[in-house]
Amino acid sequence: MPAGLGEFDRxxxxxxxxxxxxxxxxxxxxxxxxxxxxxxxELAVTTDAMVEGVHYLAGEDPARLARKLLRVNLSDLAxxxxxxxxxxxxxxxxxxxxxxxxxxxxAGLASDxxxxxxxxxGGDSVSTTGPVVLSVTAxxxxxxxxxxxxxxxxxxxxxxxxxxxxxxxxGLMAAKGELPxxxxxxxxxxxxxxxxxxxxxxxGPRLLQLASACMDVSDGLPGDLAHxxxxxxxxxxxxxERLPLSEAARRAIDADRSLLSTALSGGDDYELLFTAPPAAxxxxxxxAAELGIPLTPIGEIVEGDGVALVDRDGRPIENLHGWTHF
Amino acid sequence: MPAGLGEFDRxxxxxxxxxxxxxxxxxxxxxxxxxxxxxxxELAVTTDAMVEGVHYLAGEDPARLARKLLRVNLSDLAxxxxxxxxxxxxxxxxxxxxxxxxxxxxAGLASDxxxxxxxxxGGDSVSTTGPVVLSVTAxxxxxxxxxxxxxxxxxxxxxxxxxxxxxxxxGLMAAKGELPxxxxxxxxxxxxxxxxxxxxxxxGPRLLQLASACMDVSDGLPGDLAHxxxxxxxxxxxxxERLPLSEAARRAIDADRSLLSTALSGGDDYELLFTAPPAAxxxxxxxAAELGIPLTPIGEIVEGDGVALVDRDGRPIENLHGWTHF
Numbered sequence: 001m002p003a004g005l006g007e008f009d010r011x012x013x014x015x016x017x018x019x020x021x022x023x024x025x026x027x028x029x030x031x032x033x034x035x036x037x038x039x040x041x042e043l044a045v046t047t048d049a050m051v052e053g054v055h056y057l058a059g060e061d062p063a064r065l066a067r068k069l070l071r072v073n074l075s076d077l078a079x080x081x082x083x084x085x086x087x088x089x090x091x092x093x094x095x096x097x098x099x100x101x102x103x104x105x106x107a108g109l110a111s112d113x114x115x116x117x118x119x120x121x122g123g124d125s126v127s128t129t130g131p132v133v134l135s136v137t138a139x140x141x142x143x144x145x146x147x148x149x150x151x152x153x154x155x156x157x158x159x160x161x162x163x164x165x166x167x168x169x170x171g172l173m174a175a176k177g178e179l180p181x182x183x184x185x186x187x188x189x190x191x192x193x194x195x196x197x198x199x200x201x202x203x204g205p206r207l208l209q210l211a212s213a214c215m216d217v218s219d220g221l222p223g224d225l226a227h228x229x230x231x232x233x234x235x236x237x238x239x240x241e242r243l244p245l246s247e248a249a250r251r252a253i254d255a256d257r258s259l260l261s262t263a264l265s266g267g268d269d270y271e272l273l274f275t276a277p278p279a280a281x282x283x284x285x286x287x288a289a290e291l292g293i294p295l296t297p298i299g300e301i302v303e304g305d306g307v308a309l310v311d312r313d314g315r316p317i318e319n320l321h322g323w324t325h326f
Numbered sequence: 327m328p329a330g331l332g333e334f335d336r337x338x339x340x341x342x343x344x345x346x347x348x349x350x351x352x353x354x355x356x357x358x359x360x361x362x363x364x365x366x367x368e369l370a371v372t373t374d375a376m377v378e379g380v381h382y383l384a385g386e387d388p389a390r391l392a393r394k395l396l397r398v399n400l401s402d403l404a405x406x407x408x409x410x411x412x413x414x415x416x417x418x419x420x421x422x423x424x425x426x427x428x429x430x431x432x433a434g435l436a437s438d439x440x441x442x443x444x445x446x447x448g449g450d451s452v453s454t455t456g457p458v459v460l461s462v463t464a465x466x467x468x469x470x471x472x473x474x475x476x477x478x479x480x481x482x483x484x485x486x487x488x489x490x491x492x493x494x495x496x497g498l499m500a501a502k503g504e505l506p507x508x509x510x511x512x513x514x515x516x517x518x519x520x521x522x523x524x525x526x527x528x529x530g531p532r533l534l535q536l537a538s539a540c541m542d543v544s545d546g547l548p549g550d551l552a553h554x555x556x557x558x559x560x561x562x563x564x565x566x567e568r569l570p571l572s573e574a575a576r577r578a579i580d581a582d583r584s585l586l587s588t589a590l591s592g593g594d595d596y597e598l599l600f601t602a603p604p605a606a607x608x609x610x611x612x613x614a615a616e617l618g619i620p621l622t623p624i625g626e627i628v629e630g631d632g633v634a635l636v637d638r639d640g641r642p643i644e645n646l647h648g649w650t651h652f
Contacts, residue, residue: 029553030541031372031542032370032371032372032405032406034370035371036369036470037362042360043360045447045448046358046359046448049452051418051454053454054452077357079356079357079358080360088463090375090416090461092377122373123373124374126377127377128377129380130455130456133456137371137414137463138358149352150355150356215356216357231356
């Protein structure tokens with residue numbers, strides 16, 4: 001790579017190829033991009049940013065970073081039931097960032113564009129005296145009036161979560177070397193979940209007309225479920241023993257019980273948390289089998305408010321730390 | 327203002343009111359916003375960011391800053407002929423930024439939302455160890471397939487610019503105290519143009535089906551016009567004596583001829599630069615009169631490539647600094 005390209009050359013070399021597959025990007029040469037939802041659909045719009053030293057460590061591979069940033073945004077689209085279509089990227093870069101770094105960033109974006117079927121349509125490149133900041137605004141398409149929101153949960157609905165929970169939070173600890181009792185394989189399995197979450201872009205659109213409420217788990221299950229409860233005007237009970245754990249997370253918690261609350265509340269899982277009436281159970285089971293993604297019922301929506309963690313007999317768990325029945 | 331609100335409280339207090347006027351914002355409580363262009367229209371999408379210490383000085387009034395950031399984005403929408411509809415905002419803030427600062431930022435956004443008829447639909451709020459970064463992605467609506475682009479200029483088209491040129495660049499100098507020979511009134515007039523440009527949101531949509539190419543002047547006339555020429559596969563000749571100057575800019579240049587090239591090339595004007603066939607001249611004159619915005623023909627599109635600056639006799643101006651016929 002030549003070093004020290006100017007802004008226009010950087011856009012031309014690294015970003016223009018990422019916009020080649022979508023007409024409305026206008027080859028990134030105009031003041032704005034153009035986009036229409038397909039007939040009968042509307043656009044879902046979400047924005048997420050990452051800051052060096054806050055959301056990731058300096059020295060992180062820019063390709064992996066780019067992919068995580070895209071995936072965090074795609075997880076938000078999935079939570080609305082929207083298919084990925086396009087995104088804009090703002091890069092805020094100190095002068096020390098060279099063309100090699102940008103080439104790696106673009107390679108990561110290219111890889112996940114291909115994997116998730118979306119395209120770059122625009123952005124801005126500015127300089128800073130501070131740390132790297134990357135911000136993505138992602139656009140998805142969803143049938144008009146059908147998007148999943150947080151406000152439709154009703155008493156009697158079951159609460160589901162996709163995949164496994166806790167790998168993100170335990171993965172961050174593993175990546176930082178804070179889980180020395182784990183095998184190298186488990187460290188790798190968990191930390192890769194943290195570095196490169198799997199947005200449920202295939203699942204989200206399949207939940208339209210089945211789920212009554214949906215969001216992605218980014219801040220931790222109890223807090224995130226509390227958002228659904230608040231938006232829907234209901235309460236929820238979660239049976240902690242039902243929480244789906246990966247084998248690596250299970251071994252980590254078996255070795256150190258205090259990690260259960262980390263796994264439960266740590267966030268960064270980017271799984272879908274959704275509610276659905278009992279009548280939808282069978283259809284949801286079919287989708288899980290078809291997509292090969294566990295969709296686990298972990299509790300139910302009740303009258304009232306707040307999220308209660310309960311044991312298998314329905315008794316509230318007052319102190320997760322002291323609780324040993326998991 | 328209470329000091330030290332948490333992220334959710336900050337969103338609730340400062341940003342939620344900005345989203346109250348648009349249903350698809352879903353009160354900022356969901357993972358993504360929903361938006362549809364009106365029937366027969368498509369969305370224009372643009373992104374611009376500002377960094378403390380790069381695009382503005384620390385200590386700048388956050389209200390004015392917010393308005394400038396919105397306006398820079400709205401200028402891009404206007405350049406495509408799109409009407410403003412909605413925007414997302416990413417705030418990247420050091421811990422030192424307090425609630426008072428955010429309240430001012432929100433007040434500035436509220437003021438320009440009202441002035442330009444758009445609404446906040448989402449965003450992200452993250453922390454940083456570095457300077458403030460603010461990024462906006464703005465969405466506009468434009469009749470499908472009719473958006474103005476940079477690629478439609480044809481030989482024989484006239485080149486127009488709205489308003490006056492050079493006030494942005496001279497305004498930055500004035501704001502920094504670098505134009506001490508100017509009267510306080512002229513310093514104020516110029517620096518206010520720099521701090522608070524006027525995006526041509528009323529004009530842009532009126533140019534649909536009249537202009538053959540359009541963009542906004544953000545990097546300086548010659549460079550910006552060169553983008554239109556490159557995208558359209560044509561050249562341009564600009565008669566420097568025709569450039570529309572404000573009275574304050576005229577006085578500044580009369581007092582110091584070296585400021586002519588600053589005014590011409592400095593950028594930050596956020597005026598519309600567009601081309602149109604001679605048959606559109608009368609309609610364009612009518613729009614200028616109706617909107618009360620000067621739309622000045624400053625040159626023409628020719629076969630070939632590149633932008634030539636010429637005098638009133640069509641002779642190339644080799645050295646703008648040494649040129650005294652203005």
